[in-house]
Amino acid sequence: xxxxxxxxxxxxxxxxxxxxxxxxxxxxxxxxxxxxxxxxxxxxxxxxxxxxxxxxxxxxxxxxxxxxxxxxxxxxxxxxxxxxxxxxxxxxxxxxxxxxxxxxxxxxxxxxxxxxxxxxxxxxxxxxxxxxxxxxxxxxxxxxxxxxxx
Amino acid sequence: xxxxxxxxxxxxxxxxxxxxxxxxxxxxxxxxxxxxxxxxxxxxxxxxxxxxxxxxxxxxxxxxxxxxxxxxxxxxxxxxxxxxxxxxxxxxxxxxxxxxxxxxxxxxxxxxxxxxxxxxxxxxxxxxxxxxxxxxxxxxxxxxxxxxxxxxxxxxxxxxxxxxxxxxxxxxxxxxxxxxx
Numbered sequence: 001x002x003x004x005x006x007x008x009x010x011x012x013x014x015x016x017x018x019x020x021x022x023x024x025x026x027x028x029x030x031x032x033x034x035x036x037x038x039x040x041x042x043x044x045x046x047x048x049x050x051x052x053x054x055x056x057x058x059x060x061x062x063x064x065x066x067x068x069x070x071x072x073x074x075x076x077x078x079x080x081x082x083x084x085x086x087x088x089x090x091x092x093x094x095x096x097x098x099x100x101x102x103x104x105x106x107x108x109x110x111x112x113x114x115x116x117x118x119x120x121x122x123x124x125x126x127x128x129x130x131x132x133x134x135x136x137x138x139x140x141x142x143x144x145x146x147x148x149x150x
Numbered sequence: 151x152x153x154x155x156x157x158x159x160x161x162x163x164x165x166x167x168x169x170x171x172x173x174x175x176x177x178x179x180x181x182x183x184x185x186x187x188x189x190x191x192x193x194x195x196x197x198x199x200x201x202x203x204x205x206x207x208x209x210x211x212x213x214x215x216x217x218x219x220x221x222x223x224x225x226x227x228x229x230x231x232x233x234x235x236x237x238x239x240x241x242x243x244x245x246x247x248x249x250x251x252x253x254x255x256x257x258x259x260x261x262x263x264x265x266x267x268x269x270x271x272x273x274x275x276x277x278x279x280x281x282x283x284x285x286x287x288x289x290x291x292x293x294x295x296x297x298x299x300x301x302x303x304x305x306x307x308x309x310x311x312x313x314x315x316x317x318x319x320x321x322x323x324x325x326x327x328x329x330x331x
Contacts, residue, residue, distance in 0.1 A: 105232060136300075
């Protein structure tokens with residue numbers, strides 16, 4: 001076998017394996033939300049702080065409901081709380097602006113966000129978003145000085 | 151000069167590539183969890199920890215300093231913190247092994263709902279001391295210990311000075327084993 005073909009093969013193989021590894025670390029299982037459905041904390045805080053702005057329905061699906069005026073649904077990893085969420089939104093217009101958040105831990109470890117967001121997808125909501133909390137509610141909301149429930 | 155390789159050279163090259171990839175995977179697996187768990191508090195190794203005086207589930211005040219003379223793991227957790235809850239079984243095993251050797255666990259919960267806290271204590275059959283002011287991240291303890299995320303723990307010696315910070319799993323078991331001989 002010619003060395004140049006072997007080298008070419010080796011480069012392609014190395015690239016292929018590298019790309020697969022990178023992909024496996026970068027992309028997790030398909031999430032129920034799209035990147036466009038992630039809402040930044042800065043953006044939500046600005047809306048909550050603006051008395052003229054139309055306010056979304058903000059629902060806590062994790063612990064303590066720290067965000068100002070948010071509805072405490074309890075952890076939606078529990079079926080009873082997921083049912084509670086379904087009941088809460090039963091008569092809500094499908095185009096209502098809804099923001100879900102948890103913040104117990106980073107997205108990869110959070111047991112609450114996927115069941116809740118999937119439920120809203122199933123209920124055919126059209127304007128629901130997930131608060132993008134890369135670390136936790138303490139680091140990404142409370143410590144930023146964003147509005148909290150007293 | 152002819153540039154041909156036989157099958158043996160081909161497989162040697164292939165083997166080398168596989169070795170490199172194996173190393174990449176191994177290094178990633180070692181580095182990734184430590185990056186994810188990276189957290190530090192302002193309390194340095196060797197320093198005394200701030201006092202904690204909080205109620206236990208029965209409402210009785212339990213101070214951290216009352217465990218002086220023992221090696222104590224201060225476990226900051228909450229029932230809503232999935233990794234914290236997952237860790238409780240490992241802590242139970244350590245507690246069972248070393249309790250008689252002067253080891254104690256002092257669980258500090260950042261829960262906000264008493265029912266959730268008590269249910270998880272019962273569910274995980276936690277037998278070591280537990281305290282909470284049920285103030286979530288607003289707890290003065292979270293501020294005193296500069297907590298940013300859970301789980302977090304501190305291992306303190308008989309005098310209340312920090313021996314180790316935020317060790318989990320095998321690293322924690324090895325450290326406790328090393329201290330309590």
